[in-house]
Amino acid sequence: MTSSGDEAIAAAEERAASTRTRNLPVWDDLPIPNDTANLREGPDLNEACLALLPLVGVWRGEGEIDYPTIEDGPRKFAQQLTVAHDGRPFLYHEARSWLLNEDGSILRPAARETGFWRPQADDTLELLLTHSSGVVELYYGKPLNQTSWELGTDAVIRTATAKDVTGAKRLYGLINGDLGYVEERAMVGHELQPHASALLHRVAG
Template identity: 70%
Template sequence: MTSGDDAIRAAAERAEVTGRRNIPQLDDLPIPTDTANLREGVEFNDACLALLPLVGVWRGEGEVSYPTMERSYRFAQQITISHDGRPFLHHEARAWLLDDDGEVLRPAARETGWWRPQPDDTIELLLTHSTGILELYYGKPKNQAAWELGTDAVVRSSSAKEVTAAKRLYGIVNNGDLGYVEERAMQGQQMTPHCSALLKRIVG
């Protein structure tokens, strides 16, 4: 198990690279731009302190499977969680499927949304998927480095696949990486593990 001193040392080493990076953006908007680096940009809103460890740009790999799929797939993913000083975080995720050799097969899931912490420690997570699905999650921090959420409502367009519920668990693991697991009830299946990933911080 990693000691506190080891974790601090590892974070400082990562920051030597990640702390000098941020989201590429034009700088001529008349309002504050988003930042995924807490060292830069507008002041972080105190209402979001329970979500502070999530802020950054994360990249890594995971695996997706489901009973309705012919096989499981490896995927790569980038998740950007940023803020503009107001009491919410912006969430954007892009994924791409990989073959057995790690080469890109094709673009995969995309989602965007908002983490909205509430005064009673409840977290609202609103996500819109490129597949025509809109989800409203509610949850609470499990501790200072883990967050568990489940859907309260799922809306889908007429062309989207059937999805009735989902659960997600996010956590910062001992080495500072972001891990998550997701379960879904869709296409006639009960709540079933669907995907998981481990992502390294590249910004922040």
């Protein structure tokens, strides 16, 4: 009889079979280490980032956004999230999203964000994110366990043309090898409330 642990290991090996050889594009003439989203390749992960090791990879999947200001909500979206490193004590973060029609076809490109995870010696996590919408957010948080991380904004900066965002919270966690997250957001006069959630599958790393 196969145990649930054996099944989990087999499932993980099956998932890794299609992702273990994939990584970010490499610049052969770059005189410093390339970013890697595959722990099997490139520089070793810095010890400071070990609490974030499960996040490293390229993830892609679908989710849902909703908010009182969204007409005809909730709306479906898809996203690719890249979490990579170059051997130094931080992780690079890039997320690209696109809205979907009800039938799953692509409607148009949507939100983009880039930033850095900066783990600290006391297990505090700093996450700096810059959004294409003109918002810059500084999150602080901690790992909840080895496979989940919770963060909330300490500061939000906006350009003159950006939406009135005042705060946000995020919870990331691994679910049977996939990466799920939920986001709450306070903006345009509304209190902190659910805004986005998604389940992303590993496609590289």
